[in-house]
Every structure is written in structure tokens, then in C-alpha cells.
Amino acid sequence: MSTEEHTQSCLVVGAGLSGLLAARTLCDRGWEVTVLDKGRGVGGRLATQRIEDGVFDHGAQFFTVRGEQFEQMVSEWWAAGIVEEWSRGFATPDGRYEPDGYPRYRGSTGMTAIAKHLARGLDVRTGQRVVEVARAGRAWRASTESGAVLSARCLILTAPVPQSLALVSAGAVGLPAEVREALERIDYQRCISVMALLDGPCRTPEPGGIQYSGQNGTGEPVWWLADNKRKGISPVPAITLHAGPQFSAERWEVADETVALELLGYVGDFVGAPVRRVQFSRWRYSMPVEPYPEPCLLASVAPPLVFAGDAFGGPKVEGAAMSGLAAAAQLIEIAEARP
Ligand SMILES: Cc1cc2nc3c(=O)[nH]c(=O)nc-3n(C[C@H](O)[C@H](O)[C@H](O)COP(=O)(O)OP(=O)(O)OC[C@H]3O[C@@H](n4cnc5c(N)ncnc54)[C@H](O)[C@@H]3O)c2cc1C
Incomplete structure (x- = not known):
């Protein structure tokens, strides 16, 4: 089992369009970001x-x-x-x-060409299935099936919502009741x-x-x-x-x-x-079937946790892209508001 003690700025689960655009945006602002994906390559549903x-x-x-x-x-x-x-x-x-x-x-x-283009120069780790995300003091910790553990000050979950919910449940992350209910309604x-x-x-x-x-x-x-x-x-x-x-x-x-x-x-x-x-x-x-009305969902402010992907704001490729950008913008706003 390998453990990474270093706490980076942000972890992104999912190297689909939304996750890659979120990561790209944060990296362009100087954030240290790692993207984890269970797939053999990047792109998710751009396949x-x-x-x-x-x-x-x-x-x-x-x-x-x-x-x-x-x-x-x-x-x-x-x-x-x-x-x-x-x-x-x-x-x-x-x-x-x-x-x-x-x-x-x-x-x-x-279609994968778009994802490959966006992933260039990012720290994207494929073949890494996240099995649990959990709070670790003022940070988030993600554990993968292969035994890696990464921690970061912010976390963005971009897998299809039932899969993201399974990750927070595995790590016993408490979500506000209305947030959990809204997420559980997404089919x-x-x-x-x-x-x-x-x-x-x-x-x-x-x-x-x-x-x-x-x-x-x-x-x-x-x-x-x-x-x-x-x-x-x-x-x-x-x-x-x-x-x-x-x-x-x-x-x-x-x-x-x-x-x-x-x-x-x-x-x-x-x-x-x-x-x-x-x-x-x-x-x-x-x-x-029916996307959440906002382009992303901030489920926790301290430490920040954002749900994103095509189930937020609008479906399809454009919806996923806009959600990734919105998730990054949300985190930047929180970081810049800190004293
Ligand atoms: C059959 C089909 C046809 C479509 N046709 C169109 C179309 O013609 N036009 C259009 O605009 N849109 C279409 N779409 C929708 C479009 O593909 C999506 O809206 C968009 O690609 C979603 O991007 P995303 O980043 O939100 O999610 P995804 O691309 O699903 O990315 C999520 C990523 O999370 C990863 N992941 C999940 N769980 C874990 C885990 N535990 N650990 C690590 N990684 C994990 C997945 O491997 C995946 O790469 C279609 C989708 C499908 C499936």
C-alpha cells in the first residue's frame, strides 16, 4: 500500500470532459491538481x-x-x-x-481527441478506481483500489452521481439531508x-x-x-x-x-x-433524465467538496463542459474569500 502524505490543492475524480476542464482551469491558476480515473484512458463518455x-x-x-x-x-x-x-x-x-x-x-x-487534448500536461492517473473519499481534518482523502491514498484541500467528484454518492457513503461523509436527497433523485x-x-x-x-x-x-x-x-x-x-x-x-x-x-x-x-x-x-x-438545475453542487465549504458533471446545469457535452468550469470557479471563489 502506497500512501501520499503530501496534501495538494485539489483532487478530481473522473477524467471525463467535466473533470478535465475543472482540472485545467485550476492548474492554469497555479493550483496543484491530480485527476484520478478508473478507465484505461481519459474521456469517460467521450469514448x-x-x-x-x-x-x-x-x-x-x-x-x-x-x-x-x-x-x-x-x-x-x-x-x-x-x-x-x-x-x-x-x-x-x-x-x-x-x-x-x-x-x-x-x-x-x-470524440476522445478532445479529452486527450485537455489532459495534456495535467497530472492524470488512469487505471485508478477510487473506492472511498473521506474527510481528513481540514482536507479530503481519496483511496484507490490499488491502495494509493491521496489528500487535497479540495475535492471535485465528476463521476455519474450514483457512483459519486457511493464514494462519499464508503467514507462516511455526512451530507446535508437536502443535498443528499437532491443527489439521490438524479437518475x-x-x-x-x-x-x-x-x-x-x-x-x-x-x-x-x-x-x-x-x-x-x-x-x-x-x-x-x-x-x-x-x-x-x-x-x-x-x-x-x-x-x-x-x-x-x-x-x-x-x-x-x-x-x-x-x-x-x-x-x-x-x-x-x-x-x-x-x-x-x-x-x-x-x-x-433530469439534470440538477445548477451547473455544480457545493456540498461542503470546509473543506470544499463539489459535485459536477453532465447531471448539473445541462446534459450532454456542452453541459459537462460548463459544469467543469463552474466547479473550478466555485473553488477559486472559496479560496479567494479565505482571510
Ligand atoms: C451512448 C452515449 C451517447 C451520447 N451521445 C451524446 C451526443 O451525441 N451528444 C452529446 O452532447 N452528448 C452525448 N452523450 C453524453 C455525453 O457523453 C456526456 O454528457 C459527457 O461526456 C459527460 O461528461 P462527464 O465529465 O460529466 O462524465 P463522464 O464522461 O462520465 O466522466 C466521468 C468519469 O469518472 C470516472 N469514474 C467513475 N467512477 C470512478 C471511480 N470510482 N474512480 C475513478 N474514476 C471514476 C469514469 O471512468 C469517467 O471517465 C452521450 C453519452 C452516451 C453514454
Whole structure:
């Protein structure tokens, strides 16, 4: 068991977009920050995977830009070659491309590119599953499955809320009743994601993505279909298919092969080539059903503990980004208010 006695400025649990942006912001102010993530790489739900020659985005597929602050950030990513515009709309379930003039962006080599860019130069430790966070006098202590113990004056938890709550419960951290109740109300949709490597060209229409949800469909059993080749991130035809939340919940325990047959059968006309290999991700916490109304939640002032992530303020990529910035701003405000 290795113990780090040194108390740093801030620990961040989660190297998804919100955690990385919080860490980046604090580091830019001279804070000493460590980010811990249980995953093999950074990005969380910004997830890009390679299977043979195929490259698949299997979490977030694209993002939109609404607020000015996010627009500014995306312009910088664009200038650095990290993101590109994918399209201005997607095809409908009957295969018609209906551009609406509103840009949808993707990572230039996949969505994880954004996280890798943000992580550069930060102290990010992957493969580190935090199992408990606890108060240690005027600081926080995080213990990992591998036996590491880190302490810091401030703590930001950016994992999906039920996972963050499990960490504070394990460390017997007392939260005010109204805070705990608000956090316990936050629920997430499930999503079964299928990645299929094809043996020939894919017939997914322009621009390489079909939205089965929204005005033109129910989103069940299929929510989304994309050809990652036409999207511009895979050298070979490689499709990502997302099941709808209801189908995903109902089939959560069903064997992969059965689910794949059912879903691929549904979109068969748009696949158009034999499937060579299939892999799955089961996202237990895909998107929050109803986000908390504020962009982050300060659960303790002394020592400071902030909950953040896409369940705060607004869902999706932009919501996660804004939450990370808000968490950092909250901590800076507290630090600067200290006598
Ligand atoms: C299938 C799917 C499709 C989506 N499609 C879109 C889309 O098209 N457009 C869009 O805008 N958004 C989409 N989203 C949502 C978007 O991906 C998220 O809103 C955003 O990426 C969330 O970022 P985050 O930092 O809040 O959380 P996350 O990315 O989940 O980051 C949390 C991190 O915490 C880590 N973690 C958890 N527990 C621990 C622990 N105990 N110890 C250490 N680390 C831990 C995780 O490994 C993870 O890396 C989609 C999500 C999914 C799953």
C-alpha cells in the first residue's frame, strides 16, 4: 500500500470532459491538481475505440454549441485541429438527409481527441478506481483500489452521481439531508451501444448518421445509427448503433448476440454489408433524465467538496463542459474569500 502524505490543492475524480476542464482551469491558476480515473484512458463518455482497422465513437456521437463560453472554447479546439464540423443535420429513419443549418461537431480523430487534448500536461492517473473519499481534518482523502491514498484541500467528484454518492457513503461523509436527497433523485438512462465492423461499404445515407429519435421517430428500439467512415474518423466501414433507453433497460441482462441480431435486423437496409465483428458497450449512466438545475453542487465549504458533471446545469457535452468550469470557479471563489 502506497500512501501520499503530501496534501495538494485539489483532487478530481473522473477524467471525463467535466473533470478535465475543472482540472485545467485550476492548474492554469497555479493550483496543484491530480485527476484520478478508473478507465484505461481519459474521456469517460467521450469514448473512441479501435477494433482491427475500424475506429468507433461508441459514447457521445457529436456535439452542438449553444452558449458563448462554450463557443469560444470550441473555436480554440477548432484552431488546434482537435474538432471539426461533421454536418448540419442528420438523416431521418427513412434515409432522407434534412440539413437544418445548425452545426454538429466531432473530434477530428474521434470524440476522445478532445479529452486527450485537455489532459495534456495535467497530472492524470488512469487505471485508478477510487473506492472511498473521506474527510481528513481540514482536507479530503481519496483511496484507490490499488491502495494509493491521496489528500487535497479540495475535492471535485465528476463521476455519474450514483457512483459519486457511493464514494462519499464508503467514507462516511455526512451530507446535508437536502443535498443528499437532491443527489439521490438524479437518475440516468441506460444505453446499449453496438459497434459492428463491416466487410464492405455501408449504406448509411449522407452525412453518415441517422437519428431515430425526435420529430421523425420514437427512438425505440434504435436511437441512432452512424457510419464512422462517412463520419470521417474510421478508414473502414464501421457502424455504431445506439439502442433507445426503453429497449436498453428491457434488454440489459439479455445476451449480446440476441441483442445484436435484434438491433442489426432493425437497421439492416442501412448496413448493406456483412458484419465481420461486433462489440458492445453497456452504458449504465448514459444521460441524466433530469439534470440538477445548477451547473455544480457545493456540498461542503470546509473543506470544499463539489459535485459536477453532465447531471448539473445541462446534459450532454456542452453541459459537462460548463459544469467543469463552474466547479473550478466555485473553488477559486472559496479560496479567494479565505482571510
Ligand atoms: C451512448 C452515449 C451517447 C451520447 N451521445 C451524446 C451526443 O451525441 N451528444 C452529446 O452532447 N452528448 C452525448 N452523450 C453524453 C455525453 O457523453 C456526456 O454528457 C459527457 O461526456 C459527460 O461528461 P462527464 O465529465 O460529466 O462524465 P463522464 O464522461 O462520465 O466522466 C466521468 C468519469 O469518472 C470516472 N469514474 C467513475 N467512477 C470512478 C471511480 N470510482 N474512480 C475513478 N474514476 C471514476 C469514469 O471512468 C469517467 O471517465 C452521450 C453519452 C452516451 C453514454
